Amino acid sequence: MVQTLGCQMNVHDSRRIREVLRDEGYESTDEAELADLIVVNTCSVREKAEHKLMSLLGRLRPLKEARRDVVLAVAGCVAQQEGARLLKKVPYLDLVLGPDNIPDLPALLADVDAGRRRSLTVFDLDSPRFLSAAPDPERPEVACFVTVMKGCDERCTYCIVPTTRGAERYRPADEIVAEVSSLARGGVREVTLLGQTVNSWYEPGVARPGLRAPSESAFADLLRRIAREVPELSRLRYTSPHPRHITPALVAAHAELELLPAHVHLPSQSGSDAVLKRMSRRYTQAEYLERAESLKSARPGFTLSTDLIVGFPGETEEDFLHTLDLVRNAGFVAAFCFKYSPRPGTPALSLGDDVPEGVKQERLARLFEVVAEQQRAHLRSLVDTEVEVLVTARGDDGRWQGRSQRHEKVHLELAPDVTPMGELLRARVAEAFDHSLLAVGRGGRLEPKRRRLPLAQEPST
Numbered sequence: 001m002v003q004t005l006g007c008q009m010n011v012h013d014s015r016r017i018r019e020v021l022r023d024e025g026y027e028s029t030d031e032a033e034l035a036d037l038i039v040v041n042t043c044s045v046r047e048k049a050e051h052k053l054m055s056l057l058g059r060l061r062p063l064k065e066a067r068r069d070v071v072l073a074v075a076g077c078v079a080q081q082e083g084a085r086l087l088k089k090v091p092y093l094d095l096v097l098g099p100d101n102i103p104d105l106p107a108l109l110a111d112v113d114a115g116r117r118r119s120l121t122v123f124d125l126d127s128p129r130f131l132s133a134a135p136d137p138e139r140p141e142v143a144c145f146v147t148v149m150k151g152c153d154e155r156c157t158y159c160i161v162p163t164t165r166g167a168e169r170y171r172p173a174d175e176i177v178a179e180v181s182s183l184a185r186g187g188v189r190e191v192t193l194l195g196q197t198v199n200s201w202y203e204p205g206v207a208r209p210g211l212r213a214p215s216e217s218a219f220a221d222l223l224r225r226i227a228r229e230v231p232e233l234s235r236l237r238y239t240s241p242h243p244r245h246i247t248p249a250l251v252a253a254h255a256e257l258e259l260l261p262a263h264v265h266l267p268s269q270s271g272s273d274a275v276l277k278r279m280s281r282r283y284t285q286a287e288y289l290e291r292a293e294s295l296k297s298a299r300p301g302f303t304l305s306t307d308l309i310v311g312f313p314g315e316t317e318e319d320f321l322h323t324l325d326l327v328r329n330a331g332f333v334a335a336f337c338f339k340y341s342p343r344p345g346t347p348a349l350s351l352g353d354d355v356p357e358g359v360k361q362e363r364l365a366r367l368f369e370v371v372a373e374q375q376r377a378h379l380r381s382l383v384d385t386e387v388e389v390l391v392t393a394r395g396d397d398g399r400w401q402g403r404s405q406r407h408e409k410v411h412l413e414l415a416p417d418v419t420p421m422g423e424l425l426r427a428r429v430a431e432a433f434d435h436s437l438l439a440v441g442r443g444g445r446l447e448p449k450r451r452r453l454p455l456a457q458e459p460s461t
């Protein structure tokens with residue numbers, strides 16, 4: 001059993017862990033009681049996520065004590081951050097495994113079987129390894145993640161990720177295109193390119209300008225190449241970009257490539273220039289808005305969502321009001337909002353944590369309210385418009401579900417005899433809810449927008 005806490009990168013890593021284990025003859029189970037091996041893939045971006053790990057391990061303890069042969073492993077960011085210390089803190093833990101050490105899992109498990117508790121948290125800085133996903137015929141997927149880079153060189157002062165994920169390493173374009181291609185031939189229709197600062201991507205080995213120079217990221221070239229070489233794909237997303245690398249070439253790619261969504265999740269963190277400076281984000285609100293506007297002008301109806309932190313050290317009411325201004329000025333249609341959480345070893349620790357918890361809570365609630373109202377207004381404005389929905393799931397209510405070209409969640413009302421899984425459909429929005437839309441197939445008929453290659457014509461590997 002692999003249990004995942006945290007971000008999409010972890011969801012993706014958990015899948016790699018399952019694949020490595022499958023190759024070793026393990027079968028997947030969702031029930032801890034049946035498992036021979038339990039891997040908890042952890043997050044340490046905020047303190048709350050770490051607490052979650054500790055309480056989960058506490059819940060697993062009786063199971064481990066009842067069946068000593070069950071192997072208990074911790075992977076991911078807390079593993080990287082704590083290393084062997086975690087084995088000391090949690091005496092019933094068998095294995096600690098850093099995010100770059102997933103391929104070493106079989107060897108480590110052999111050691112554990114031989115009675116040795118192990119910890120391996122070494123970054124693969126010299127020859128980075130990127131595990132490829134193989135399409136799983138047992139569980140066909142419509143949407144999938146593909147890693148294009150790992151690590152982060154940004155060093156935002158609040159963030160533990162540069163410590164837990166290491167320096168930036170890029171994956172060669174040939175490898176990325178080969179993985180996207182193989183997934184698409186296996187039936188995947190939407191790929192989300194993944195990386196901590198995904199749009200800083202560079203062909204490895206090519207000289208890069210220094211950190212403070214204007215971005216010359218080659219990410220737009222990568223998007224164009226995938227669009228050109230993988231015709232079976234219906235949609236190509238990416239997460240999470242850094243505003244610093246929203247280059248004119250990337251904006252042009254959004255204008256030209258139909259495959260890209262009319263939406264980007266672009267973390268902003270704060271609207272106050274003073275706070276942004278202390279966070280070391282290296283842009284002002286005006287500069288963020290300039291990039292946001294250039295993206296929005298690339299395609300009609302383009303929308304943005306974001307990440308925001310409240311209560312960063314020294315944040316005044318006035319600073320916070322600038323954040324509310326940013327939310328309105330950028331017209332965010334959604335946001336993940338967090339209270340600042342001091343993290344071990346981060347530069348912001350020296351600034352203290354001086355915004356009282358009550359004030360953080362109150363600012364968070366006010367921020368949620370503004371974001372929620374904008375989200376509702378945006379969804380209402382879509383009633384009676386046409387959306388292009390990639391169908392990815394069927395809900396418990398029997399309705400098909402998918403995402404629009406702008407990533408809104410859409411429930412679909414379709415004729416009962418159609419099975420549109422993986423299709424790109426045009427539908428008319430009939431109703432807006434707080435977080436999603438209800439759309440109906442026009443005249444009940446499906447109208448695939450882009451024709452998929454018939455299977456017989458697909459290139460063979």
Ligand code: 5AD
Pocket residue numbers: 045046158159160267269307308309338339340341342343
């Ligand atoms: N406290 C609160 N939020 C944080 N994030 C990262 N580090 C912290 C922290 N120390 C948020 C940022 C980032 C998202 C993934 O998590 O908004 O974009």
Ligand code: SF4
Pocket residue numbers: 152153154155156159160161162196197242
């Ligand atoms: Fe953390 Fe900043 Fe890197 Fe994002 S860009 S992972 S917030 S250091």
